[in-house]
Amino acid sequence: MKGKIIDFRLRPPSSPYKGFFPEGIVKFANFRFMVDTSDSYEKSLEAEEGSFDDEALQLLYGEMERAGIRYGLMNGRHSHILGLSCHVGDEYMADLCKKSDNRLMALAGVDGDNPIKKTVADIDKAVGELGLKGVCIEPGLFKKPLYADDEQLMHIYQKCSDLEVPILFMTGPFAGPDLSYTDPIKFQHIADTFPDLPIVLGHGAYPYVNEAIGVAFKSSAIGSGGVFLSPDVYVSAAGGDLYVKGIEWMPDRFIFGTAYPFGNCEQLVDRTLNLPINEEAMAMYMYENAEDLLGL
Numbered sequence: 481m482k483g484k485i486i487d488f489r490l491r492p493p494s495s496p497y498k499g500f501f502p503e504g505i506v507k508f509a510n511f512r513f514m515v516d517t518s519d520s521y522e523k524s525l526e527a528e529e530g531s532f533d534d535e536a537l538q539l540l541y542g543e544m545e546r547a548g549i550r551y552g553l554m555n556g557r558h559s560h561i562l563g564l565s566c567h568v569g570d571e572y573m574a575d576l577c578k579k580s581d582n583r584l585m586a587l588a589g590v591d592g593d594n595p596i597k598k599t600v601a602d603i604d605k606a607v608g609e610l611g612l613k614g615v616c617i618e619p620g621l622f623k624k625p626l627y628a629d630d631e632q633l634m635h636i637y638q639k640c641s642d643l644e645v646p647i648l649f650m651t652g653p654f655a656g657p658d659l660s661y662t663d664p665i666k667f668q669h670i671a672d673t674f675p676d677l678p679i680v681l682g683h684g685a686y687p688y689v690n691e692a693i694g695v696a697f698k699s700s701a702i703g704s705g706g707v708f709l710s711p712d713v714y715v716s717a718a719g720g721d722l723y724v725k726g727i728e729w730m731p732d733r734f735i736f737g738t739a740y741p742f743g744n745c746e747q748l749v750d751r752t753l754n755l756p757i758n759e760e761a762m763a764m765y766m767y768e769n770a771e772d773l774l775g776l
Contacts, residue, residue, distance in 0.1 A: 482548025486770035489737030490552035493524030493536040500566035509742045513713045521741040547749040555616035556589020574610040587614045592622030600639045613774045614645035620656025629669040641677040646773045652683030664695040676705040684711030689722045696733040712737035731761035735769050
């Protein structure tokens, strides 16, 4: 498995991301998920604001290599939560991908402050010109939060479907003003409307574990698109053992991620590889499903 793994949710230790992941929040989360904070994140705290944080990134690449992670997938974002704002642009990520010697790939971000027409044009550019692999959207974290199945977002989903690229949603306890923004039924509505569109739920729609697995189960009958779960560190949360059972039962609908810096690449990979999951299902979870979605 080592050397083949794809990390579907990795936010590198560079300046734009750090504004969203201050030290107190990262260390509190890692305490709860029972993992050490990585050396690369610790080093990033020393870097000057606005830099590419080269030392921290080199440490991250070493951690990825030791963990057996072939690619890390980062995502653009334009989000507002808990008094924090984060803006990671598509051009920035495309540049960072090049600097990483192909260790990193990226999903375009959606800025909720822009008109939909501009957003759709930006997605065309990100995928067609910058070589990004799909789209990430966090509608519950817009300045004016929206539910994922809001009618005004449908043009974005149609564009992703037309381009045949996946769309990643941030779900979980912090995906909006309250838990209703991560209710899996919202994403089932999108999957029913766009049956060929691959929809990935980052953080696995926790704490709606059973409901999310049910939505993914319905999607599995569709085949080409539908809902995939990427529970990342929430496998270690209370009730996260149900994700493990889900991977065994329905391996074609789960995708591995670390959620770095919430977690430590090496520890999380080793912890995952020691879960009671058969070898065939583990391979699908750790890299095969991601390869298919990303067109690798």
